[in-house]
Amino acid sequence: MSVLEIKNLRAGYGDLVAVSDLSFAVQQGELFALVGANGAGKSTLLKSIVGSMSVKSGTIIFKDDDITTVADYKRIQAGISLVPEGRRLFTSLSVEENLLVGAATGRKGPWNLKSIFELLPIVEKLKDRNAGRLSGGEQQAVAIGRSLMSNPDLILLDEISLGLAPIVVEQIYAALPDIRNEGLSIILVEQDLSRTLKVADKIACLLEGHLVLEGRPSDLTHQQITDAYFGHSIASFGTSSNGANS
Numbered sequence: 001m002s003v004l005e006i007k008n009l010r011a012g013y014g015d016l017v018a019v020s021d022l023s024f025a026v027q028q029g030e031l032f033a034l035v036g037a038n039g040a041g042k043s044t045l046l047k048s049i050v051g052s053m054s055v056k057s058g059t060i061i062f063k064d065d066d067i068t069t070v071a072d073y074k075r076i077q078a079g080i081s082l083v084p085e086g087r088r089l090f091t092s093l094s095v096e097e098n099l100l101v102g103a104a105t106g107r108k109g110p111w112n113l114k115s116i117f118e119l120l121p122i123v124e125k126l127k128d129r130n131a132g133r134l135s136g137g138e139q140q141a142v143a144i145g146r147s148l149m150s151n152p153d154l155i156l157l158d159e160i161s162l163g164l165a166p167i168v169v170e171q172i173y174a175a176l177p178d179i180r181n182e183g184l185s186i187i188l189v190e191q192d193l194s195r196t197l198k199v200a201d202k203i204a205c206l207l208e209g210h211l212v213l214e215g216r217p218s219d220l221t222h223q224q225i226t227d228a229y230f231g232h233s234i235a236s237f238g239t240s241s242n243g244a245n246s
Contacts, residue, residue: 001027001028002025002026002027002028002061003026003027003028003030003062003063003153003154003185004025004026004049004060004061004062004154004185004187005024005025005026005059005060005061006022006023006024006025006045006049006058006059006060006061007023007058007059007060007061008021008022008023008057008058008059009021009022009023009045009048009055009057009058009059009060010022010055010056010057010058011044011045011047011048011053011054011055011056011058012044012056012209013044013053017056017209018041018044018209019041019044019045019048019206019209019210020209020210021058021210022045022058022206022209022210022211023211024204024211024214026154026185026187027185027201028153028183028185029180029183029184029185030185030186030201030202031176031180031185031186031188031199031200031201031202032185032186032187032188032200032201032202032203032204033187033188033189033190033196033199033200033202033203033204034187034188034189034190034203034204034205034206035189035190035191035193035196035203035204035205035206035225035229036191036205036206036207036229037191037207037229037230038191039208040206040207040208040209041206041208041209042158042189042206043085043158043159043189044209045206046082046156046158046187046189047082048060049075049080049082049156049187050072050075050076050080050081050082050156051067051070051071051072051073051074051075051080052072052082054069055068062075062078062079062080062154063078063079063153065078076105076150076152077105077106077107079107079151079152079153079154080152080153080154080155080156081102081147081148081150081152081154081155081156082147082155082156082158083140083143083144083147083155083156083157083158083160084143084158085158085159085162085189088143089131089132089134089139089142089143089146090131091130091131091132092130092131092132093130093131094127094128094129094130094131095123095126095127095128095129095131095134095142096113096127096128098131098142098146099113099116099123099127099142099145099146099149100113100149101146101149102145102146102147102148102149102150103149103150104150105150105151107150107151107152108151109151109182110151110182111148111149111150111151111182112149113149116145116148116149119145119148119175119178119179120141120144120145120175122138122141122171123141123142123145126138126142136163136164136168137164137165137168137171137172140160140164140168140172141171141172144157144160144172144175148179152184153184153185154184154185154186154187155179155184155185155186155187156186156187156189157186157187157188157189157190158189159189159190159191160172160188160190161173161190161192161195162191169195173195173199176199188200193225193226193229197217197225200217201216202214202215202216202217203215203216203217203220203225205225205228205229207228207229207231208231212228212231213225213228
């Protein structure tokens with residue numbers, strides 16, 4: 001069952017079109033990875049899904065409801081949550097207070113302070129610390145915890161490994177299976193292809209705002225993925241048997 005359907009989406013800033021004619025679906029419990037170079041339109045797409053950016057045309061369906069013009073706070077209440085690039089914690093609040101902000105939706109589900117602390121032990125150790133005094137990796141863990149506290153059905157993870165030490169990235173990725181065990185659907189935006197291919201059920205590559213390759217990692221060659229990522233031989237992807245769109 002699809003938890004999210006994107007149909008012919010076109011979005012951008014002012015006269016600039018950052019994503020164009022995008023169509024894809026994310027299934028319940030699926031980890032759907034979006035890859036692409038800087039400027040490919042990945043963050044714009046996530047902002048369009050969560051409602052912080054209005055779309056120019058196209059349709060966004062979430063759990064069978066058309067949410068294309070629904071306000072961002074209503075989308076969060078409906079079960080969409082974003083972990084933004086750069087974390088964006090409330091730096092004047094403690095870690096625990098940041099987590100409780102995520103719970104303000106009042107949605108019922110498995111995620112609360114106890115389960116977040118079990119998933120991310122580092123967060124429990126920091127719960128009384130001011131969020132502005134955390135390292136980048138610590139902030140990222142708190143940002144993920146805050147997002148989960150809203151008990152979403154779909155979580156959007158935007159560049160969660162960007163700028164972090166490898167050991168911290170490993171710890172964050174190690175938590176993904178436990179997150180998925182609760183039936184949560186994930187859209188993961190990432191530039192690290194090798195790491196992404198290990199965790200994704202499906203992968204889609206964006207290039208200059210267009211979806212140029214889509215499929216299950218096991219059905220795609222590494223050469224196809226890297227060519228799509230860097231924009232090589234794009235014409236060959238339009239007829240791919242793995243669901244690619246030109």
